[in-house]
Amino acid sequence: FEFFFGDIIQRAEQAIEGGVFPERISQGSSGSYFVKDSKGKILGVFKPKSEEPYGHLNPKWTKYFHKLCCPCCFGRGCLIPNQGYLSEVAASLVDTRLGLGVVPKTKAVYLVSETFHYNTIDRAKSRGKKYALEMVPKVGRHFHRVGLPPKLGSFQLFVEGYHEADYWLRRFEAEPLPENIRKQLQSQFERLVILDYVIRNTDRGNDNWLIKYEKPGEGEGEKAIQIAAIDNGLAFPFKHPDEWRAYPFHWACLPQAKVPFSQETRELVLSRLSDMNFVQDLCEDLYELFMADKGFDKTMFERQMSVMRGQILNLSQALKDNKTPIQLVQMPRVVVERRRTGGQGRVVTLGTAFTQTFHCKRPFFSSW
Numbered sequence: 001f002e003f004f005f006g007d008i009i010q011r012a013e014q015a016i017e018g019g020v021f022p023e024r025i026s027q028g029s030s031g032s033y034f035v036k037d038s039k040g041k042i043l044g045v046f047k048p049k050s051e052e053p054y055g056h057l058n059p060k061w062t063k064y065f066h067k068l069c070c071p072c073c074f075g076r077g078c079l080i081p082n083q084g085y086l087s088e089v090a091a092s093l094v095d096t097r098l099g100l101g102v103v104p105k106t107k108a109v110y111l112v113s114e115t116f117h118y119n120t121i122d123r124a125k126s127r128g129k130k131y132a133l134e135m136v137p138k139v140g141r142h143f144h145r146v147g148l149p150p151k152l153g154s155f156q157l158f159v160e161g162y163h164e165a166d167y168w169l170r171r172f173e174a175e176p177l178p179e180n181i182r183k184q185l186q187s188q189f190e191r192l193v194i195l196d197y198v199i200r201n202t203d204r205g206n207d208n209w210l211i212k213y214e215k216p217g218e219g220e221g222e223k224a225i226q227i228a229a230i231d232n233g234l235a236f237p238f239k240h241p242d243e244w245r246a247y248p249f250h251w252a253c254l255p256q257a258k259v260p261f262s263q264e265t266r267e268l269v270l271s272r273l274s275d276m277n278f279v280q281d282l283c284e285d286l287y288e289l290f291m292a293d294k295g296f297d298k299t300m301f302e303r304q305m306s307v308m309r310g311q312i313l314n315l316s317q318a319l320k321d322n323k324t325p326i327q328l329v330q331m332p333r334v335v336v337e338r339r340r341t342g343g344q345g346r347v348v349t350l351g352t353a354f355t356q357t358f359h360c361k362r363p364f365f366s367s368w
Helices: 002-017 061-069 084-098 120-135 165-174 179-199 263-273 276-290 298-320 325-329
Strands: 033-036 042-048 106-111 151-157 209-213 225-229 334-341 349-358
Touching: 002 033, 002 042, 002 106, 002 151, 042 084, 042 106, 084 106, 084 151, 084 179, 084 263, 084 276, 165 209, 179 225, 179 263, 179 298, 179 325, 263 276, 263 298, 276 298, 298 325, 298 334, 298 349
Parallel strands: none
Antiparallel strands: 033 042, 042 151, 106 151, 209 225, 334 349
16 A cells, blocks of 8 residues: 555656646635646645644635634634644544545645645745756755745545535435445444544534445446545544534434444444554554654643543443444543553653543533
């Protein structure tokens, strides 16, 4: 997979050098781009860290006025700002470790393109260096970089043939699926539920998960229905939402959420989620990912993992008790913290024991 992903990025870079630039996506509150190959085929979606909803180079003015005019509602108080690109990559990691297969593969990469949003100074420097290189080549050769600075962000592979979930769900209401296809949809839906619950996604509407449906006989694959969970940049909170909004899972209102988790789903994930060694390994993998960010804070990361461990604990119990997804989201919210042990001076060591606590404070607007 690493080789395949590297090949995709190389094709994208070659296309940019050849003048096929990434195209900004009009939807959403951040700068995100369709990245193409030299023939114009979309390879993936790139979301630069600096152009996230509250990033300093976000090209969407709505968030700027949001911050300026309504600072009391600025951002999501349960999330670490400007960490969306890591959340996207981490969601892909969790999806892989649990064997869910609903998140398109996502990695953190560097890309540069003149269609990205840069400030005036960066563009002026780039023009100046290019001019110097043309006019005085001996001087220009000493520049560390001539073009615009590369941007760090998440790169998610593009999935073809998918529509927004709302589109297909409405169709399925009017034209009910055959029983075997309905079971496939239910199985895929349960995997989406598990992903969102574990990472505590705060932004899952029915417009940011996708469904691909091929009627029997039309497709070449074994599965007639597949789900793709995109837009995972607002997950991994350091506390449960407890201020104004609850950020509910909108899939909890669907009929599929009233069906108990299937035996297939329990067999897929329960043994892993119930294994504290697996959970600790997952936390360590996420640590390796998150610590690469310049703004990494170990204390805040531990709080994020405490929320995730609590979600995993609830999910494991719900699977054992044969609960439904809607019953799962109604369970008391739990935080599982690593217990602190003794240390020398100001150094505090985190042990291998854990403390479970219930999070009782609820958001002002909450339907759960």
